Amino acid sequence: xxxxxxxxxxxxxxxxxxxxxxxxxxxxxxxxxxxxxxxxxxxxxxxxxxxxxxxxxxxxxxxxxxxxxxxxxxxxxxxxxxxxxxxxxxxxxxxxxxxxxxxxxxxxxxxxxxxxxxxxxxxxxxxxxxxxxxxxxxxxxxxxxxxxxxxxxxxxxxxxxxxxxxxxxxxxxxxxxxxxxxxxxxxxxxxxxxxxxxxxxxxxxxxxxxxxxxxxxxxxxxxxxxxxxxxxxxxxxxxxxxxxxxxxxxxxxxxxxxxxxxxxxxxxxxxxxxxxxxxxxxxxxxxxxxxxxxxxxxxxxxxxxxxxxxxxxxxxxxxxxxxxxxxxxxxxxxxxxxxxxxxxxxxxxxxxxxxxxxxxxxxxxxxxxxxxxxxxxxxxxxxxxxxxxxxxxxxxxxxxxxxxxxxxxxxxxxxxxxxxxxxxxxxxxxxx
Numbered sequence: 001x002x003x004x005x006x007x008x009x010x011x012x013x014x015x016x017x018x019x020x021x022x023x024x025x026x027x028x029x030x031x032x033x034x035x036x037x038x039x040x041x042x043x044x045x046x047x048x049x050x051x052x053x054x055x056x057x058x059x060x061x062x063x064x065x066x067x068x069x070x071x072x073x074x075x076x077x078x079x080x081x082x083x084x085x086x087x088x089x090x091x092x093x094x095x096x097x098x099x100x101x102x103x104x105x106x107x108x109x110x111x112x113x114x115x116x117x118x119x120x121x122x123x124x125x126x127x128x129x130x131x132x133x134x135x136x137x138x139x140x141x142x143x144x145x146x147x148x149x150x151x152x153x154x155x156x157x158x159x160x161x162x163x164x165x166x167x168x169x170x171x172x173x174x175x176x177x178x179x180x181x182x183x184x185x186x187x188x189x190x191x192x193x194x195x196x197x198x199x200x201x202x203x204x205x206x207x208x209x210x211x212x213x214x215x216x217x218x219x220x221x222x223x224x225x226x227x228x229x230x231x232x233x234x235x236x237x238x239x240x241x242x243x244x245x246x247x248x249x250x251x252x253x254x255x256x257x258x259x260x261x262x263x264x265x266x267x268x269x270x271x272x273x274x275x276x277x278x279x280x281x282x283x284x285x286x287x288x289x290x291x292x293x294x295x296x297x298x299x300x301x302x303x304x305x306x307x308x309x310x311x312x313x314x315x316x317x318x319x320x321x322x323x324x325x326x327x328x329x330x331x332x333x334x335x336x337x338x339x340x341x342x343x344x345x346x347x348x349x350x351x352x353x354x355x356x357x358x359x360x361x362x363x364x365x366x367x368x369x370x371x372x373x374x375x376x377x378x379x380x381x382x383x384x385x386x387x388x389x390x391x392x393x394x395x396x397x398x399x400x401x402x403x404x405x406x407x408x409x410x411x412x413x414x415x416x417x418x419x420x421x422x423x424x425x426x427x428x429x430x431x432x
Contacts, residue, residue: 046073046107049090053101054082075109081121086227091116094129095137095148100156100227115140122156124228126237141165144199147175151193152237154226158198168196168218171244176213183207189408194218194245215407217417220247224255232256355394364391366413366421376421378402378413393420 048057048071057065060076073079073089079099081087087099089107091114099105103121108114114137116123123139130150131137137148139155144165146155151172157163167176169191177188178199185207191197200212231237232253242249354377357363361379369376377394384390391402395415402420405412412422 046077046089046091046109047071048073048087049096050086050088052086053084055085055087056080056082073107075107078104078106080104088230091137094127096126096128098124098228098230100124112136114138117141118155118157120157122154122226124152124154124226124231126152126231128236143181143201144176144178147177149174152241154223156226161198165199166196167191168222169193170223170241178211178213180207180210183210185210187211187213187408189213189215190406191215192406193241194247195405213408215405217403217405217414220245220252220255223252224258228256229258355399358392358399361392366423369421371421378421395420 048067048069050069051067055067056079057067057071057073058078058080059065059074065071065077079087079089081099081101081103083102085099085101085103088096089099090096091107091109095114097105097116100122103123104119105123106117106119108117112132112135114135116125116138117140119142125139125148127137127148127150131148139146139148141155141157142165144155144167146153146167149172151169151174153167153169153171153174155165155167158166165178167174171193173193174191175188176191176197176199177186178201179186180201182201182203189197194217196216196218198214200214202210202212204210238249238252241247242252354368357379360383361381364378364380366376366378378391380391382390389401391404391413392399393402393413393415400415402413402415405414405422407424410422410424413420
């Protein structure tokens with residue numbers, strides 16, 4: 001007997017039960033397929049998470065799209081914000097960007113390749129998971145490209161510095177490249193957390209000098225220049241940033257929320273009150289009034305040192321001892337470190353005694369080098385990372401951890417925000 005014959009011989013009640021059971025199974029399968037496909041759709045789709053103020057969305061043909069939360073973005077769409085605007089976009093479940101006010105960004109997506117082109121203003125990016133080998137996420141400006149592999153930071157045009165293209169890294173490491181379209185020359189550099197890089201393009205006959213990077217440490221207060229208050233509530237992000245940069249987490253949150261109080265400057269008040277009292281009493285003798293007038297003149301003259309730009313080449317003075325001071329040329333002593341104008345008797349200068357590297361550390365090429373007014377002793381433990389104390393320097397009789405300043409054609413080390421040693425060799429790190 002066939003299955004059909006058996007089904008036909010069933011009672012009416014059993015036929016109904018079997019039909020209902022089959023319908024339930026089919027419905028369950030459909031629901032599972034829909035949920036799975038929707039979750040996959042949401043994980044890979046660019047969408048608008050939040051918008052406030054003036055926000056405008058353009059499609060690839062220049063048309064306008066209505067703005068609403070969870071609006072899907074297409075490849076080629078552009079996002080604009082006004083003076084009061086702010087917009088957050090989820091590129092997928094692990095990549096979120098926040099476009100600042102008065103900014104514009106274009107979005108391109110090709111499979112697992114994501115590109116954000118910032119043409120105006122500023123954007124904060126946050127990638128919570130490291131990208132896989134077949135994934136790519138790049139933030140581009142007119143000349144700079146930042147390869148994001150699992151980090152956070154801010155890319156922007158610095159309005160206070162002639163809209164120079166700038167990147168601040170708040171955790172992880174970002175590889176930055178810049179191209180001078182006139183010379184066709186490209187330079188790359190790695191920017192670590194807590195540092196800022198600025199890109200300068202020069203009209204130089206030597207192509208290798210036509211692209212310059214300026215690297216420096218960023219104080220946490222500078223993040224207050226951006227509208228990032230919502231990020232202060234992201235505890236995991238705050239923890240990540242403070243661990244990678246060394247910034248105080250509580251102060252970081254206050255800066256982002258605009259609660260950090262600026263330092264007051266009440267100094268100009270007492271000076272105008274004293275001046276009229278002095279000039280009123282010595283009216284018969286004009287001699288005292290002549291003596292204060294020459295004093296402001298010499299103080300205002302030595303200002304032209306801040307004119308050169310870009311600044312990277314200004315740090316490249318590693319060995320000032322080779323050019324001897326005129327006062328020391330008359331001294332027949334062959335040891336420039338014995339110049340009485342820079343050092344005393346040596347009783348309290350512990351750096352004069354050559355130290356021994358700590359356990360696990362070895363001397364580097366910058367061992368026993370005179371830099372400025374002090375001797376430099378730098379040792380390294382190659383088994384440690386740059387942020388884990390790879391380099392140490394001998395300061396005031398003890399070993400301290402140094403922060404490395406790696407530029408495209410220079411290297412330097414800092415301790416507590418003070419330059420301990422810097423050196424430039426006048427060549428690029430990488431060039432294409």
